[in-house]
Amino acid sequence: MLKKIVAYILYTFISINMAYADTDVLPILSGVGGNFNAVDSDGNMVEFNSYFGNVVVIAFGYTNCADICPFTLGYLKKLYAQLNEEEQEHVKILFVTVDPEYDTPAHLNDFLNYFNKDFIGISGTKEQTDHIVSIYQAQYNELSREGMPTHNIRRINTKLLENDEEEKAKLFSHSVSIYLVDKEGFTRSIEFTGTPKDKFVEKIQQLIKE
Amino acid sequence: MKLFKLCLVLVLISLSFISNAEIVTENFRVMMAPKIAKNTAGYGVIKNTGSEADTLNSVCSDTVDVMFHKTEIRSGMAKMVHLSDVVIKAGQELVLEAMSYHLMLFDFHSAEFKEGGKITFFLNFKKAGVVKVEASIITTDSS
Structure with a gap:
């Protein structure tokens, strides 16, 4: 009798958990993300809300970052390659530069095209960058302002120091989080490159279906 | 040319101090990068198979500018740090990989910088002297 009761309790527990797993919804991360204005890598003024209807993946960085x-x-x-074509049509991958002065839209476009022509670079003014960074609760800092001797990093690259245009290149520390945003603009998950790709893809697919 | 001469001098100086310390390198590779990129990274494994610690003092190449860096992740922020004098204890290894220790390359674009190409580095150790490493240029896909 006792065995039957234990078996019944176990069965009920497992059933409830399986049912929960089927309907497991990613929570809305309140206070992370929101609307912003910027310039995309095609040189168009964009508003983040214009991506509504798509699942958006957002990462921060800059093109002078080596690693x-x-x-x-x-x-x-x-x-992105793990998604099928139909899914890809509903996904936008955004790479927001923290160095908009150097990473012009055209420069970002050339850089991102190497990885995937569908990826969208987000640039703009420093104020626009700061706003995006702020609403995603991300961070970035120019290394030289942190007291880091960047001349050590670039000391042998004299070309950078002789050419005014190249001199604009700076080094930054920045957030490594990758934000997953649903079709209505709500941030639903924060990942990083350590997240197994299959798991991340499942979350994207889940948001596409919502 | 100046860089080559500097590299040559370093190699010659170090050759005169070669000891029996044993350094082995594995799987050295350099990541292909977009044409407009100013930097790229090199990765691999450095093993100290000897019986005493050794120190990596510097790294150079006769074809590219290179420095030894580490990306440190603190509170979700990635920060690059320049390194010098990295000690590898006896029997231990130093893994150069993304988001960690890496070689940072500058001025690497040339006709020779293409997938399947090779870049030679000279790792200058305090005891083992100069260790020559040949790294293959690979795309991000094959890493």
């Missing part, structure tokens, strides 16, 4: 930004974009490239 983490190319790695993140490579990760997003593989992630």
Whole structure:
């Protein structure tokens, strides 16, 4: 009799959990994200709300980043490739530069095209960048302002120091989070490149179906 | 040319101090990068198979500018740090990988910088002297 009761309780517990898993909804992360105005990598003025109806994946970085930004974009490239064409039509991958002075829309476009032509670069004024960073509760800092001796990093690249245009290139620390935003503009999950791609893709697919 | 001479001098100086310390390198690779990129990264594994610690003092190349860096993640922020004098204890290894230790390359674009190409680095160790490493240029897809 006792065995039957235990078995019944276990069955009920497992059934409830399976039912919960089927309807597991990603929570809305209140206070993270929102509308913003910027310039996309095609040079168009854009409003974030214009992406409504699409699931949006947002990452921050800059093109002079040697390690983490190319790695993140490579990760997003593989992630995007795991979606089928129909799903891709409902997904926008946004790469927001924290160095808009150097990363002009055209420059961002050339950089992102290397990873995937569908990826969208987001640039603009410093004020616009600061606003985007702020609403996503992200952060960035120019390394030289943190007391970091950036001359050590670029000391042998004299070309950068001799050419005014190149001199604009700076080094930054920045947030590594990847934000998953639903079709109504609500942030639903914060991931990073350590998230298994299958798991991230499942979340994207889940938001597409909502 | 100046860089090449500097590299050559470093190599010659270090050769004169070569010891029996044992450094082994594995899977060194350089990531392909967009044409407009000013920087890219190199990764691999450096093993100290000897019986005493050794120190990596510097790294150079005769074809590209290179420095030894580490990306540190603190409170969700990635920050790049320049390194010098990295100690590898006896029997231990230093893994250079994304979001961690890496070689940062500058001025790397040339006719030779293409997928499947090779870049030679010289790792200058305090005890082992100069260790020559050949890294393959690969795309992000194959990493």
